[in-house]
Every structure is written in structure tokens, then in C-alpha cells.
Amino acid sequence: MALEEIKAVPPFITLEGGEGVGKSTQQRMLVRRARGLGLTVTGTREPGATQLGASVRDLLTTPGNDHPGQRSELLLYLADRAQHVERVIAPALEGGQVVICDRFADSSEVYQGRARGLGVEWVRGLNRWACGEVWPDLTILLDLEPGLGLRRVNKRQGELGLTTDRLENEGLEFHRQVRQGFLDQAAAEPERIKVVDASMPQDEVALAVWALAEPLLKEFKRLTA
Ligand code: TMP
Numbered sequence: 698m699a700l701e702e703i704k705a706v707p708p709f710i711t712l713e714g715g716e717g718v719g720k721s722t723q724q725r726m727l728v729r730r731a732r733g734l735g736l737t738v739t740g741t742r743e744p745g746a747t748q749l750g751a752s753v754r755d756l757l758t759t760p761g762n763d764h765p766g767q768r769s770e771l772l773l774y775l776a777d778r779a780q781h782v783e784r785v786i787a788p789a790l791e792g793g794q795v796v797i798c799d800r801f802a803d804s805s806e807v808y809q810g811r812a813r814g815l816g817v818e819w820v821r822g823l824n825r826w827a828c829g830e831v832w833p834d835l836t837i838l839l840d841l842e843p844g845l846g847l848r849r850v851n852k853r854q855g856e857l858g859l860t861t862d863r864l865e866n867e868g869l870e871f872h873r874q875v876r877q878g879f880l881d882q883a884a885a886e887p888e889r890i891k892v893v894d895a896s897m898p899q900d901e902v903a904l905a906v907w908a909l910a911e912p913l914l915k916e917f918k919r920l921t922a
Contacts, residue, residue, distance in 0.1 A: 708913045709790060711835075714895060724799040734915065736917070739785065743781060749780045760860060775827045782827070806821055817878070833889065840893065
């Protein structure tokens with residue numbers, strides 16, 4: 698069934714931001730809260746949510762793997778996304794499920810388009826092609842000063858006895874570009890992309906995230922009741 702044929706299309710919500718902003722934790726909390734409204738929710742993430750995506754994630758993020766060039770890197774993220782949309786996101790939406798995704802198309806526009814210099818508009822075009830008619834209704838940008846985010850990542854990885862991954866190891870200037878790139882995306886699309894200050898304590902960030910998502914979720918619930 699095509700998405701436009703569904704009576705009320707479930708919201709597709711994405712969380713975005715640089716390294717160490719707390720996206721994964723906030724995504725889990727948001728999924729739990731949305732389920733608390735009685736909604737069926739698919740919580741997912743990029744890269745790596747499909748079998749193909751897990752291999753792509755390994756290729757892309759494991760330090761020591763043969764480094765993809767900038768164009769290959771972009772195409773690998775897009776391959777992950779196309780598969781993710783086709784196998785997970787579109788079927789969930791068509792089945793009436795809310796989808797809440799940790800990273801999506803904006804990440805490629807910012808990391809590859811902006812910080813790697815491939816061109817935001819160019820990447821947007823490729824994203825549209827890879828995603829078909831699926832596009833987020835709401836994107837919550839968790840904004841944090843990159844030095845702070847990277848310190849959080851190093852601390853967490855140290856505690857878990859893990860090393861940082863290939864993109865986390867990029868210099869501070871790269872991560873400043875990422876932060877500014879996301880803020881520019883939000884300024885260009887204020888209706889879709891909402892910014893939350895991720896330097897607040899975790900519970901306050903969660904409240905701010907919920908305040909943005911709740912109206913959309915409740916409206917969907919009302920339409921399908
Ligand atoms: P994660 O740390 O949120 O799991 O994401 C893995 C890395 O992949 C992170 O450094 C951001 C990067 N990334 C891109 O560069 N482009 C993309 O399109 C996506 C989805 C992630």
C-alpha cells in the first residue's frame with residue numbers, strides 16, 4: 698500500500714546531532730514514552746538496522762578497515778538508508794506504526810555534504826532518490842558544543858574498554874562543521890527541524906524532546922482512535 702493511501706500516516710520522527718549528544722539514550726526514552734501512549738512504535742537507527750546495514754556500519758565505522766574515499770563513504774550511507782527505508786521504515790509506516798529513528802538523511806547532508814565538502818544540495822538530491830516518498834515529519838536536533846560531546850564519547854568508550862570509531866576520531870574542526878551544518882539545516886527548515894539544548898541534564902533534555910514529539914503522536918492517536 699502506498700503511504701498516501703493510508704487514512705492517517707503515522708509520524709516519522711528522527712533524532713540528529715553530533716557525537717556524544719545523547720541521541721541513542723533520548724531515542725530509547727522517546728520510544729518508551731510513545732509506547733506509553735498506546736502506540737505501536739518501531740525504534741530504529743542508522744547506520745546498521747538491516748543485515749546489509751550492519752555490514753555497512755562495520756565497514757564505515759571500524760578503525761583500521763580499509764578507509765572508503767569520500768564518495769564511497771556517501772554511497773555506503775545511502776545504500777544503508779535505501780535498504781533501511783525499503784525493508785524497515787516504509788513497511789512499518791504502511792503498517793500503521795510510528796517510526797523513531799536515531800540519525801537519518803540529515804546526517805549525510807551534514808557529515809558528507811557539509812563537513813566532507815561534497816555539497817549539501819547534491820547530497821539532498823541523492824537522499825531524496827534513496828528515500829523515495831519517505832521523509833521525516835519531525836527532526837529533533839540535539840545540539841551540543843563538540844568538545845563536550847567528544848569528551849563524553851571518550852569517557853563512555855574508556856569505561857566500556859572500547860576505542861573511538863573512525864568519524865569520532867576526526868579533528869575538532871570537522872565536528873565544528875558538523876554542529877554548524879546541523880544548525881544551518883534547522884535554520885533552513887524550522888518547521889521540520891527543532892533544536893534542543895543537549896547540555897542540559899538528561900531528564901530535562903528528555904522533557905524537551907517529549908514536548909516536541911507529543912503533539913504529533915497524540916494527533917495521530919486521535920485520528921486512528
Ligand atoms: P552513531 O555514532 O550515531 O552511531 O553514528 C555513526 C557515525 O556515522 C557517526 O560518526 C555519524 C556517521 N554518519 C555519517 O557520517 N553519515 C550518515 O549519513 C550517518 C547516518 C551517520
